[in-house]
């Protein structure tokens with residue numbers, strides 16, 4: 001796992017070279033949005049990047065706190081969110097933040113938790129949810145079965161077709177490619193079996209699904225009776 005200082009530096013660089021185009025995470029936003037609780041008052045986006053999902057949350061929640069390690073990500077997120085005054089963007093390391101228990105109706109995290117230890121982060125997010133709240137995670141996973149490899153083979157041509165249809169090109173800019181490649185050199189993703197084992201321990205009843213574009217989702221509803 002990359003040290004926090006390296007992750008921060010990588011994403012400060014990536015923020016400056018990435019455009020606003022479609023990516024694999026955005027593809028699953030509608031799926032995640034279906035799980036937001038009705039009458040959501042407070043939502044948290046962990047690792048919000050440039051704020052694309054935080055702005056979608058803001059249309060469905062009275063208040064949104066959106067945190068990211070990277071100052072550059074937060075600067076751009078603020079620039080793009082002029083019409084969303086209900087989003088409170090903060091440059092914050094999740095693991096350094098002592099979140100008051102039962103603060104949020106909804107907690108989302110996209111392509112971020114693989115930078116952290118699931119054993120540390122899942123109980124922390126569980127405790128930060130209000131009873132009746134929902135945790136929704138979308139993240140990358142490491143292939144571990146023949147089915148995973150076959151899914152990846154199917155995803156490759158579809159990925160190119162989607163990029164062409166959504167962004168008008170298949171390749172990203174050379175600067176963006178180099179920044180992502182440097183970041184990815186030491187990135188590690190958990191296999192879904194490890195995610196499920198961690199959920200069994202900390203989030204019983206969580207639904208973990210594999211998706212086509214190298215992502216898994218984790219949806220967990222904290223029961224109304226559940227208190228920390």
Ligand SMILES: C[S@@+](CC[C@H](N)C(=O)[O-])C[C@H]1O[C@@H](n2cnc3c(N)ncnc32)[C@H](O)[C@@H]1O
Nearest residue numbers: 011025047048049068069070093094110111112
């Ligand atoms: C791959 S980006 C995803 C950004 C955004 N969620 C999206 O879907 O576009 C991962 C983000 O997580 C942030 N991040 C990584 N570790 C973090 C931590 N400990 N606390 C807060 N943010 C973190 C990074 O700075 C980066 O912006």
